[in-house]
Amino acid sequence: MKIIIIFFMAFSLIKTSTMVLADEIIGKAFKNNKLIYTEKHNAKILSNKKYEEIETSYRGIDDIEFAHIKSNFKKNDFVPDVFFQDLRNNSQEKIAFDENKHEIQIERSSGLVVTKKQLPLFSNSILGQGFHNYIVSHFDQLLANNDNSPQRVSFIITNPADQFNFSIMLDKKNDEYAWINVKPSNIFISAFVPTINLCYERKSMRLKTFKGLSNIEDKDGKSQEVVIEYQYIN
Numbered sequence: 001m002k003i004i005i006i007f008f009m010a011f012s013l014i015k016t017s018t019m020v021l022a023d024e025i026i027g028k029a030f031k032n033n034k035l036i037y038t039e040k041h042n043a044k045i046l047s048n049k050k051y052e053e054i055e056t057s058y059r060g061i062d063d064i065e066f067a068h069i070k071s072n073f074k075k076n077d078f079v080p081d082v083f084f085q086d087l088r089n090n091s092q093e094k095i096a097f098d099e100n101k102h103e104i105q106i107e108r109s110s111g112l113v114v115t116k117k118q119l120p121l122f123s124n125s126i127l128g129q130g131f132h133n134y135i136v137s138h139f140d141q142l143l144a145n146n147d148n149s150p151q152r153v154s155f156i157i158t159n160p161a162d163q164f165n166f167s168i169m170l171d172k173k174n175d176e177y178a179w180i181n182v183k184p185s186n187i188f189i190s191a192f193v194p195t196i197n198l199c200y201e202r203k204s205m206r207l208k209t210f211k212g213l214s215n216i217e218d219k220d221g222k223s224q225e226v227v228i229e230y231q232y233i234n
C-alpha cells in the first residue's frame with residue numbers, strides 16, 4: 001500500500017470540553033468523472049477537533065469491500081499506529097509508533113513473505129491520515145497566511161520506507177470555503193506526485209473535496225489520481 005497523501009478525511013466540528021465524538025463520513029472517489037470506489041469512514045473525534053481514531057472501508061461500485069485501514073492517534077497526533085489490509089491480494093501493513101526511539105516500525109506481509117523496517121522520525125513528520133490532524137491544528141494559521149509562505153512537513157512513505165518534504169499553503173478563500181494546496185518541495189518528485197487540492201468548509205472545518213493521488217492503488221497496483229467528494233451522515 002502506498003500511503004500517499006491519503007488521506008484527508010473530514011469530520012463534524014462539535015464544540016464540547018471533554019467528550020469523544022463519533023462521526024460517519026462517506027467519500028465518493030471519481031476518476032475521469034466516473035465513480036470507481038467509495039470510502040466509508042467511522043471516526044472518533046476529540047474535543048480539540050483531532051482524530052483519536054478513524055477506520056475506513058474501501059468499497060467498489062458493487063459495494064463489496066476490497067480494502068480497509070484503521071489509524072489510532074493515542075500515541076501521536078500526526079503519526080498514528082496503522083493497520084491496513086488489501087483484500088484483493090491478501091497483503092497487510094502494520095505501522096507502530098515507538099515513543100522511546102521516536103521511530104516507526106513497519107511490517108509488511110504478502111502471502112508468506114514478511115518484511116520489517118524501522119524509520120526514524122523528524123519533529124515535523126506526518127503519516128497518512130495524520131495529515132488531516134495537522135491541517136486542523138494549523139487551520140487558522142494557514143488561513144491567516146498573508147505573506148504566502150508555506151508550512152513544511154516531512155511526509156512518510158512506507159513502501160519504500162522514506163520521508164519527503166511537502167509544503168502546505170492556502171490557495172484562496174472566501175467567506176464559506178478555503179482551498180489549500182499540498183505539494184512536494186522537491187521539483188523532481190513533483191514531476192511524479194501532482195499537487196493535492198483540498199477544499200474545506202471554513203465554519204465546520206469539514207473537508208468537502210480532495211483532488212490528487214489516492215492512497216489506494218488500482219487493482220493492477222498502479223497509482224491513480226482521483227477527485228473525492230465527501231458527505232456527512234451525523
